[in-house]
Amino acid sequence: MKKSTYRFGSLIRVCLIFISLLIIVVACDEDENVQRPNPSIQIIENSNFVSSDTMISVGQTFSVGIRADYNGYNKLTNFIAKLNGENYLDLGMYADSFDREIEIQKGLDDAEEWEFIIRDFEGNASSVNLTIQKDPNIVYGEINKYLNVQLGAQNSSEYGSFFATENGNIYNLENAFNNQEIIDLLYYYDDFDKLEENIIASPGANVNDAFIGEFGISNWTTKNTTRFSREELDITIEEFDVSNNDSILIANSFGFESGGRKTKFLKAGDVYSFVRGSKTGMFKVISTSGTTSGNIIVDIKIQK
Numbered sequence: 622m623k624k625s626t627y628r629f630g631s632l633i634r635v636c637l638i639f640i641s642l643l644i645i646v647v648a649c650d651e652d653e654n655v656q657r658p659n660p661s662i663q664i665i666e667n668s669n670f671v672s673s674d675t676m677i678s679v680g681q682t683f684s685v686g687i688r689a690d691y692n693g694y695n696k697l698t699n700f701i702a703k704l705n706g707e708n709y710l711d712l713g714m715y716a717d718s719f720d721r722e723i724e725i726q727k728g729l730d731d732a733e734e735w736e737f738i739i740r741d742f743e744g745n746a747s748s749v750n751l752t753i754q755k756d757p758n759i760v761y762g763e764i765n766k767y768l769n770v771q772l773g774a775q776n777s778s779e780y781g782s783f784f785a786t787e788n789g790n791i792y793n794l795e796n797a798f799n800n801q802e803i804i805d806l807l808y809y810y811d812d813f814d815k816l817e818e819n820i821i822a823s824p825g826a827n828v829n830d831a832f833i834g835e836f837g838i839s840n841w842t843t844k845n846t847t848r849f850s851r852e853e854l855d856i857t858i859e860e861f862d863v864s865n866n867d868s869i870l871i872a873n874s875f876g877f878e879s880g881g882r883k884t885k886f887l888k889a890g891d892v893y894s895f896v897r898g899s900k901t902g903m904f905k906v907i908s909t910s911g912t913t914s915g916n917i918i919v920d921i922k923i924q925k
Contacts, residue, residue, distance in 0.1 A: 659747045660697055662689040662739040670722070671751070677727040678756040680871050680924075682899050685751065687737055689719040695741040702876065703736040704728075709876040715742075726901065729872050731755050761866035765789065767921040769907065772808035772821075775831045776913040782832070783807045783824075786897060786923050798836035801843045805897050806904075806921075807832075810913045811885070819909045819917055821893075822883035823847035848880025850894040854903070861892050861905050867924045870894065874901040887917065900924045 665686030666672040677683055691697050697719050702710040710723065719739065727733070735751040767789045773780030783797035784790070784806040797804050804824055809831040811817040822828055825846030829839040838844065854873055861869070873894040884893050891906040902923030909917045 657694050657743060657745060658692045659745045660689060660691050660695075660739050660741045662687065662737060662747045662749055664737070664749050664751060671753070674752040674754070676754040676756050679727050679729055679759050680762050680867055682724060682726045683753075685723045685725065685735070685737075687719070687721045687723065687749075689739040689747075691717045691741055692745065695743045695745065697739060698742050699738075699740040701738040701740070703738070705730065705734050708879070709735075710879050712878065724877070724899065726871060726874055726899075727753060727755065728874070729755070729868070761868045761871075763925045764865070764867050764870065764922050765925055767923075769918060770921055771916055771918050772806075773916045774808060774810040774911070774913050777916060778914070780916050782809060784921070786900075786902065786921065794832055794834070795836045798841065801841045802845075805845055805847050806895075808917050810911075810915060812912055815885075817883075817885035819887035819906075820883050820885050821849075821887060821904065821917070821919070823897075826882040828883075845897070846882075847895050847897045848875075848877050848882065849884050850875060851881045854892045854894060856892055858890060858892070858905065861903065861920070861922075864922065867901070870901045870903055870922065870924060873903065897923070 664672045665688050667686055669684060670686040671683045689697060696715050696717065698713065698715060700712045700719055700721065701708060702723060733753040735753065736748050738746055738748040740746045770784060771780050772784060772791065773782050775782060781791040781793040783792040783804045785803040786805045787803045792800060792804065801824065806821055806823055808821050809828065811820050814830060823846050824838055824841060824844040829837065832838045874896060877896045880896055887906050887909060889906055889908050892903060894901065894903045900923055902921060905920045907918040907920065
């Protein structure tokens with residue numbers, strides 16, 4: 622009799638455990654099937670920002686303010702800005718909210734269709750749109766031209782490795798250290814890291830190993846960052862050479878944060894665009910010579 626009672630009690634316990642597990646599984650399954658609301662995104666209305674469809678002159682820089690919030694359950698993970706259907710910015714995050722000021726330079730297209738998208742961890746998404754028309758009264762801007770700029774690699778004793786687009790001057794490491802606030806570009810030969818050979822980058826591109834010592838970049842307090850087109854441009858040398866205003870610079874510009882931190886494997890004939898602050902520029906490689914004690918010769922053009 623005791624044995625039967627024990628078996629009955631054991632059966633009851635097993636049934637209770639089974640029912641509890643079933644409830645948990647069903648609850649989890651129901652939770653997974655709950656349709657959460659999409660995250661929210663809006664264009665900020667502020668006198669400093671463009672917040673509605675408008676007309677802007679080619680080359681003019683403007684700002685758009687974005688605010689996004691999660692749905693209370695799923696963290697925000699991606700912000701994407703698209704220009705005429707093509708990615709302009711793609712930023713990752715893991716946050717409850719997202720605030721961003723995006724600085725944009727009006728391009729050459731008659732109409733620029735902007736779409737700003739926020740996505741969360743579960744793939745839910747929302748977007749807002751903005752249309753910027755081109756002012757028909759086009760006045761292209763002036764540019765500074767720095768031709769036959771000769772930069773030395775990190776071990777060169779003949780030429781400086783650092784360049785300031787503000788004044789067109791070349792600096793050696795010590796002088797660059799003393800003028801770090803205006804240094805935009807630098808040149809070095811990579812035979813020690815990823816073996817990427819001839820490189821033009823900027824102080825903010827984590828190139829500490831190329832320039833070491835007392836005046837090395839790791840000791841700089843100001844490390845300006847310039848971003849570059851990720852591939853060489855599909856334009857001819859002649860098109861670069863004859864450009865006398867910023868039309869070609871604008872046509873080949875890009876969102877700062879979508880650009881690369883350096884150019885690499887540079888060779889004669891390569892043309893790259895770059896963005897520094899609110900200005901767009903381009904450089905053309907004329908020649909390269911040697912390795913860590915060698916040099917590169919470039920033409921540089923940048924908006925005034």
